[in-house]
Amino acid sequence: MQAVKNGDTVRVHYHGRLTNGTTFDSSEGRDPLEFKVGAGMVIKGFDNGVVDMTIGEKRTLNIPVEEAYGPKNDELIMEFPKENIPSDLNPQVGMDLQMSNPQGQVFPVKVAAIGDTSITLDANHPLAGEALIFDIELVEIK
Structure with a gap:
């Protein structure tokens, strides 16, 4: 066989x-x-x-x-200022979002935490x- x-x-x-x-x-x-x-x-x-x-x-x-x-890569976890978030977006922990890098490539991120002035985004594979x-x-x- x-x-x-x-x-x-x-x-x-x-x-x-x-x-x-x-x-x-x-x-x-x-x-x-x-x-x-x-x-x-x-x-x-x-x-x-x-x-x-x-x-x-x-x-x-x-x-x-x-x-x-x-393994999880700490370099793929980033702080993002809340002031840069579109006003119509209400991020919640666990929410999946899309970001783009300076070259225009789009990649998925997950909201890991929300602080007073920033949110923490995780771009690691789930x-x-x-x-x-x-x-x-x-x-x-x-």
């Missing part, structure tokens, strides 16, 4: 959860996730975890922080700093 190797395009069903059991994503009710193994289209631990799987095989991947979205667990099933090797 054919086993997955780097360079193969595969389709998998998955259920992703945090180490505390909280589900953060799943392909349930959707088409399987399709990606090219080893091309960096998914996190490293997921990429490596499908190698040598055969069609129909199920696996649980325990992915450490370093092979997921990496899963940065988290070890992840994926239950996966290989559906197809293309």
Whole structure:
């Protein structure tokens, strides 16, 4: 039976959860996730975890922080003066916003804290700093 190797395009069903059991994503009710193994289209631990799987095989991947979205980066947490916030925006802790850098690139941020004169914005990936667990099933090797 054919086993997955780097360079193969595969389709998998998955259920992703945090180490505390909280589900953060799943392909349930959707088409399987399709990606090219080893091309960096998914996190490293997921990429490596499908190698040598055969069609129909199920696996649980325990992915450490370093092979997921990496540790939180303090340089991506910034103070933003409230006076620079549009007057029609009422930021709340946990709210997702969009910012742009001087080059015009847009990136997502989350409101982490609100002070008297500034708000704290976090541009880390929402899963940065988290070890992840994926239950996966290989559906197809293309």
